[in-house]
Amino acid sequence: MMSKDTIISEASDYVRELFAGNSDGHGADHTMRVYHNAQKIMETYPEADAFIVSLSALLHDADDHKLFNTENNLNARLFMEKNDLPPDTIEQICRTINSVSFSKNRGRSPETLEGKIVQDADRLDAIGAIGIARTFAYGGNAGRSLADSIKHFYDKLLLLKSEMNTEAAKDIAQKRHEYMTGFLEEYYEETGCRHDQVIE
Template identity: 40%
Template sequence: MKKEEQIQKTAHHVRSCFACEGSGHDWWHLYRVWQLAKQIAAKEGGRLFIIEMAALLHDMDDWKLGSQSESKAMAWMTQIGLDEQHRTQIQTIINQVSFKGAEVDTVPGSIEACIVQDADRLDAMGAIGIARTFAYGGHKGRLIYDPKVQPEMHASFSEYQKSTAPTINHFYEKLLLLKDRMNTKTAKKIAVKRHRFMETYLEHFFREWNMEEQTLTS
């Protein structure tokens, strides 16, 4: 099977797996990460086949979507005939993509991993990032905001996994930290605008929450 056919089969497979996912980790998230990764790679380099496959498969075994004893990503790569070297390289990138806590280093080990991690994190920022954050909060039954619950900079992955904090806290615990954690020049430029949008959103959110807007009467 040629590489392009393996990519297209993988895209079809993950689309079928994530079509009805309501947590913000749906097929369209995977599609955006895939496309962003290709755009970044066009300027930053890297092995495109490895980048595309890792981008498409990066959520197959995500802990947020349920745990499993065997890797679904690895099983799929075996099914479509990837050799051991490619499977290992792609799985390594997948393991390095996820954010694991504000005080946890998640350093990618290759340019390919840098690109896929950047693409995934860019999709957690800006207007779409905001929408996905509230989708996930609703999916988990979390409050939108509670002034009594302060954001926490998690010192370990286990602490981050156990968090049940309101959704607004997630901006401070993750989303607003991403701009300064981008790896590539291309992603850093995109992140600046998305970061500003999130800051503006939060300014409006807290004005409305605190009822600081002037009431207009006719």
């Protein structure tokens, strides 16, 4: 097996190839931000397995059902098998990846510290200024109206602050949450629209 640093570098290249041309907010740039978010969170949790966290973050969207018609983490597994990772490591990373998705893990916190970190890292990229940008990028690509994209804030984005697992992520999420509520208030003022839900 190659060195762990080399595998991480290879994974970065792999996701750039995998997501080439993606413009709906789930591209390689998103993956790299999740990776860097995970590195930042790990500074507070030195006991976490850095290799598991890093590779899981890089491969977390490699089989996203919105983007790929694969089963059983096929794209992630192909990369890891090609790089001769031990079977138990492959399974651990796949379990971590599978614990990340918001829609598939509502109200459930990952069992491992590594899973908690990667889930938080992904959710942080769904809120704040970048979360706003990604929401409208995805909405435009999917043919959503502005109203539908605004509804997404209430269906998901405004809920994420209270669903973070780690204290490090909670601190970052608070600031990003406040930025989103400020954006919504400005949006309503500029459009003359009002929403019947209270922004907390």
